[in-house]
Amino acid sequence: MSENLPRRGFLKGALALLGLGVAATAHADPSPVPPPPLPMPRLPSMPLTPLNYHSPPLQPFVDELPIPETVPAAGELAASSAIHRYHRDLPETRSWGYSRPILGPCLEARRDRQAHIVFRNDLGTHVMAEHVDLTMHGVTEQDRTDPRFTVHLHGGVNSPDSDGHPLIGWRNGGRPSYTYSNRQEATALWYHDHAMGITRLNIQAGLAGMYYIRDEFDTGEADNPLGLPSGEFEIPLIVQDRTFNADGTVQPMVGLYLPQGYNQSGQLGDVACVNGVVWPRLEVRRTLYRFRLLNGSNSRPYVFTFTNGMPIWAIGGDLGLLDAPVPTPTIRVSPGERVDLLVDFSGLHDGDVVDLINVALNDIGNTFFMVPELRDIMRFTVAGDGPPAVIPTVLRGGPGLPEPLGELPAPDSVRTVTLMGYNDDARLAAVFPGMGVLDNLPFLGTDIDMAQAGAVEQWDIVNTTSFDHPIHIHLARLRILGRQPIAPYDYWYSDPPPAFGTRWAPPVDNFTAGPLQPPPDWETGWKDTVECPTEAVTRVLVRWPTVAELGFDPDSPVRVPPGAEAMSPTGDMAMSGMGEHDAGDEEIRGYVWHCHNLDHADHDMMQQIRVLR
DSSP: OOOTTTOOOOOOHHHHHTTEEEEEEEESSOOOOOOOOOOOOOOOOOOOOOBOOOOOOTTTOOBBBBOOOEEEEEEEEEEEEEESSTTTTTTOOEEESSSSSOOOOOEEEEEEEEEEEEEEOOOOOTTGGGGTTTSSSTTTTHHHSSSOOOEEETTTTGGGSSSTTTTTTOOOOOEEEEEEEEOOOOEEEEEOOOOTHHHHHHHTTOOEEEEEESSSSSSSSTTTTOOOGGGGGGGEEEEEOOBOOSSSSSSSOBBSSSSSSSOOOOOOEEEEEEEEEEEEEEEESSEEEEEEEOOOOOSEEEEEEEOOOOOEEEETTTHHHHHHHESSSSSSEOOEEEEEEEEEEETTTOOEEEEEEEEOOHHHHHTTTTTTOOOOEEEEEEEEEEEEEOOOOOOSSTTTTOOOOOOOOOOOOEEEEEEEEEGGGGGGTSSOOOOEHHHESSSSSSSOEEEEETTTTEEEEOOSSSSSSEESSSSSSSEEEEEEEEHHHHHHHSEEEEEEEEOOOOOOGGBOOOOOOOOOGGGOOOOSEEETTTEEEEEEEOOOOOHHHHTTOTTTTEOOOOTTEEEOOTTTOEEEOOOOOOOOOGGSEEEEESSSSSSHHHHHEEEEEEEOO
16 A cells, blocks of 8 residues: 555445445434445546536646735634636636635744634625535535535644534624634644535635644744745645536536435546646746645545656655655645645756646546546746755754654554445435445444543554545544555454444454555654555554643533534534533534545544543
8 A cells, every 4th residue: 555545436326336235324213234345446547427527628727826825823814705717718606715715815823822813704605505415414405595614723733612613603794713722833734614514515615725833943934944945935735626517616516417415425526726726837946846735625635746757855744844855756645634845846947847747546436437537737837047956854853953753652542443334315315325434323423432632542444445535533643553454354244333323343453464554754744634545454643632732621612602503412403503501411522533535524424532631
């Protein structure tokens, strides 16, 4: 399982087509068990997609890359509707953004300095109102005309009431206020919507942005001690695949055979947007650039490389710097992950052109659904000289540098978790009614995970599905121990899952089918999101911060502010305004962990977790 791990699509419903799917639901009292895993061999790519939606023909590399402005992490940002053009040859259309027509500014904060930010819901009607799925948790017709939103700072170490809990939302006129602690080293986080049941649509409409934390080493200034590019040479790249209709609107559906207003369990577009523009171009100088790259796509992972074969220097990941730059010809980035990259254009000439492309291959799932592979991402054209290009030799562990990453601590305990797939009998009228789950449990319920502040755990994440899943754990810091192939059929049949709603996560050590494969060098730093390939156990070190490190109680109940609405964490589907009161017997505590395939997170691949002090 190297950096070019096979990419899994949104296959869920193929199990039903093959006659192996059995019904279950998150809302009723089901008794069936999920189907066993299926083998997933490679198939040739399908060039034609007669059953799928397509963007109109669009010429690549004709629009300039827009670069979001960097502003202090403070004040108020309005999540609002505006008019945006995704490509020169597409009509203008409505989009959402944070104080911008689409996406948001790069918010910049300083380590250990609190940031107070208010987000205001000025969204109006939903940009994708006809695609709101009323079978999702807590989703109603009102979400089409007066949509909920919330804001999660992905990777942020924040108290439960500033984490953007998906069970709490604000409608038009709502003003959630968050305090971000910034008690972590310099890195690039991102902020995005997290409203339960409509996250996948809200982010597609534009509700996402970058969030930089700076410290005394990575200051963002030209004289930073690390010698990293800054100013015009430090550029955010938010990569998102999309499909467009002829009228310029985003088409969130993949298959023509799926009903409108349906969570299809995955979204894979046929064009790439970077910073909200289709296949843009950027003029660069002959010097070193720093690209803060985010995979903000719903479901698609990428394996990035350059057409001229020049190396990419990885200097960091989700939660900070590596010990030293790592040269690599390709780098894999899954939904929710960020990579910190250096690219040296100094050896090129004026007029030289080099394209950033994606070489991830489709698997049997995407081939089955005839999803096109997506190759082109963006183009760089060289013009003019720049400052001397000097790639640092070391980033940690020297005079004037941060402490090295250090050896991995021994875990206090081992937790096995399972990634599973069901058919949802609440939606059997639809084609391929897929539903992903964690540990055989619904998102809303009383059997929730518990962790201890200050503990170090090993999570063995066992993927029994036909998909790769990027798993994101709120609040925690992760280090990848390795990935190990398993015999999924033996694992499954040795202790078959009970009825849905009963936890199922048997130990996996007796079912491994090969040695533990360590992560590539560029994936060895601290992370908050990890790719978990199918037919494998991904072993991850999970460190929960101490209460002293946090400066707050991570298990404090979340108060639902005036003007907000809350959903019962135990499964009551009703939305209710709680005002200043706690939710009583239904109080909301803690955080969540989930798949960052956004369609999976909406239904039902998310779990609550409390972190006890």
